[in-house]
Every structure is written in C-alpha cells, then in structure tokens.
Amino acid sequence: MNNAFPEDSADCAPPPRTIALVGKYHSPEIAESIRLLANYLHERGMTVLIEEETACNVISHLELGSWASGSFTWLGAHADIAVVVGGDGTMLNAARQLARYRVPLVGVNQGRLGFMTDIARSDMLTCMDDLLDGKFVPETRMLLDADVVRGERSVVSNLALNDVVVDKGAIGRMIELELFIDGEFIYHLRSDGLIVATSTGSTAYALSANGPILHPQVSAIALVPLCPHALTNRPILVGDRNEIEIRIVHATDSRAHFDGQVTVDLRNEDSVRIRRSEYSICLLHPPGHSYFAMLRQKLHWSERPKEH
Structure with a gap:
C-alpha cells in the first residue's frame, strides 16, 4: 500500500466512456433525472451503469432493463466517472464508497444547499456535453x-x-x-x-x-x-x-x-x-465554476436587507 499522499493536482481521467449514475433514494424527481441522464448519455454513445440501490428504489419510476446495475465496488472497477444526483449527503456517501477506486465525481444538485453538487438540474444535460468533451475542471479533496x-x-x-x-x-x-x-x-x-x-x-x-x-x-x-x-x-x-x-x-x-x-x-x-x-476524491466542476461565487450564492453574501 502506498502511504504517500496524493498531490493536489488530481489525476483525473480523459473524456469518459463508461459513466455510473448514483441517486438519492425514494425520490420521483431524482428518478426522472436519472432516466433523462441515462437516455441522454446512451444517445451520446456512453456505457451507462446505475448503482444497485439507486436502481432498486427508482425501478417503479423508470425502465432500467437497458442499464446494467451493481454495487459501489462493481462501479469502482468499471466506471470512468460517477454522476451523483441529489444533495451533499448523497455525494458524501458516494465519495466514501468510491474513494479507494479513484473514480472522479460530478454532482447534480437536487438537494438543498449543495456545496459539492454544483450543477443545477436545469443545466444538467448541457453540462453533460461539456463533461463528455473533457471541459470539466478537476479538483482534489482530501x-x-x-x-x-x-x-x-x-x-x-x-x-x-x-x-x-x-x-x-x-x-x-x-x-x-x-x-x-x-x-x-x-x-x-x-x-x-x-x-x-x-x-x-x-x-x-x-x-x-x-x-x-x-x-x-x-x-x-x-x-x-x-x-x-x-x-x-x-x-x-x-x-x-x-x-x-x-x-x-x-x-x-x-x-x-x-x-x-x-x-x-x-x-x-x-x-x-x-x-x-x-x-482523495476528484470532484469535476463545470467550466466557469468559482468557489467564492458558490459561497456568495449559498451563504447569501452581499445581499441587501429586505425592505419592509
């Protein structure tokens, strides 16, 4: 086992061919997002994998017969990138499960604050184009x-x-x-x-x-x-x-x-x-991502007091 710490410049893969989808459980909205993503990525020629508990809990909302599903261990062995749909809690769980496999993570926010899931659902498919074109920016998190x-x-x-x-x-x-x-x-x-x-x-x-x-x-x-x-x-x-x-x-x-x-x-x-x-975990951010802009938005910095 290599005990040396990774450098802060993440060793993220080139444009992916196999993409895993992970979603928050028991949510019709996230089931719909998974369906849209799976179909869109398939049309772009990607191999789509779905985490098994995600698949089990959304199966009543979409047809999963076309997509292979498996455990996080299986995803770690096969996926180039994992797209996590949900909030920060979903991302935290996926990060701990996939860290040892060094699978980069992309977050689509369907939670509340979403400090780590920085793609809005409305921009989801457009951002997938940038992801597949290799335009996302890697960032290492310890x-x-x-x-x-x-x-x-x-x-x-x-x-x-x-x-x-x-x-x-x-x-x-x-x-x-x-x-x-x-x-x-x-x-x-x-x-x-x-x-x-x-x-x-x-x-x-x-x-x-x-x-x-x-x-x-x-x-x-x-x-x-x-x-x-x-x-x-x-x-x-x-x-x-x-x-x-x-x-x-x-x-x-x-x-x-x-x-x-x-x-x-x-x-x-x-x-x-x-x-x-x-x-470490490699988070992939869309072009133009700014940590400070995210803080301004999420923490409501610079907002003027409401007038009564």
Whole structure:
C-alpha cells in the first residue's frame, strides 16, 4: 500500500466512456433525472451503469432493463466517472464508497444547499456535453481516516470527507475529553463535543459551530469545539500531516459520527485517532465554476436587507 499522499493536482481521467449514475433514494424527481441522464448519455454513445440501490428504489419510476446495475465496488472497477444526483449527503456517501477506486465525481444538485453538487438540474444535460468533451475542471479533496481504539485494538475504521465529530450523544450532559496532536497533549475539554473537519467539511457542521471556512486548496484540518465550557477554547487549524487523537475521559453516552452518516457508540477511555487518508476524491466542476461565487450564492453574501 502506498502511504504517500496524493498531490493536489488530481489525476483525473480523459473524456469518459463508461459513466455510473448514483441517486438519492425514494425520490420521483431524482428518478426522472436519472432516466433523462441515462437516455441522454446512451444517445451520446456512453456505457451507462446505475448503482444497485439507486436502481432498486427508482425501478417503479423508470425502465432500467437497458442499464446494467451493481454495487459501489462493481462501479469502482468499471466506471470512468460517477454522476451523483441529489444533495451533499448523497455525494458524501458516494465519495466514501468510491474513494479507494479513484473514480472522479460530478454532482447534480437536487438537494438543498449543495456545496459539492454544483450543477443545477436545469443545466444538467448541457453540462453533460461539456463533461463528455473533457471541459470539466478537476479538483482534489482530501479525506480523513479515523479509527476508534479500545484498549490497544481498533474496533471501528471509517473514512470521512466532511468531518469526524465526537459528541455527547443523546444525554444532555457535557463530555470530558483530552486532545492530543502527534502525541502531544493539547488540552482537556469539557463541551458538547469536538468537530474535526476537512476544508470540504468547513462549510458543514463546523460552520454552524463558528468554525473557519477553508478554501479547498488549503491543506489543513479544523478542530472546532462544540459549546465549550471554557470560552477560551477556540477553533484551531492544524496541518494535514498531523495526527489527532481524542480520548474520552468521562461521558455517559458519547458517540463518534463520520460525515453525519455513520455513528459509533464510545466508552470512557476510548480514543478516536484521525489522520489524512491516503485516498482523495476528484470532484469535476463545470467550466466557469468559482468557489467564492458558490459561497456568495449559498451563504447569501452581499445581499441587501429586505425592505419592509
């Protein structure tokens, strides 16, 4: 296994021939978008594959007999590119599933904010022309590797594109934890929890907790306390080569969350160890994409107050 981190210039494939489609489940609107995409790409001479749970959940809305379907593992082995239709949650799941196969991702937004799914449904087919002509711009996003260690044994391992969150769980009491970076003790924290976020995750939960927004080109990890008891515990940034350890000192119902989609119960004296993953994700953006323009739009920057 190669432990060297990938460079920030993504090694994305030339114009694709085989395209996987992944969609949010149980949504007639997304089923219709998948149908439109599948037919359009087929007419352009592409081989179209559909992720198996997507196919299973939209089969009552469209005819899938013409398209092969399979697991994420199967898609990873065969697809040149995956087009993800939905919101950021759908993209996060696809990214974790496909990261080890280095399949570039394209996002069509049919969710709410859509920080990572930057193609509007109304522009979907036009953007597919640019994609097939090789005009999309690649951008590499780092992921985190996280291990829950109990005693000397790793009991759970997961990837995260957005963040790893250790929190108090369902019980309304603060937890006590200790933070170490590269083995060095940093502080003892009493709070509702701690967010460990990538630049991608800096506009997710960490943003709501007053964490900084990190441009995707910034190779750093944000540590953002959740409602700390000591107001001097502020968000800090560390390098992407630093290893982070969160030790549970005392908690009643603490948990670790990976991208808000996978949850693991923690015990006192458990450790959550986090580092940059050897895997990264290549996001493909349409021509003219601007990260700052996206922030202005999604976060409503520069808007004038409404007149009453």
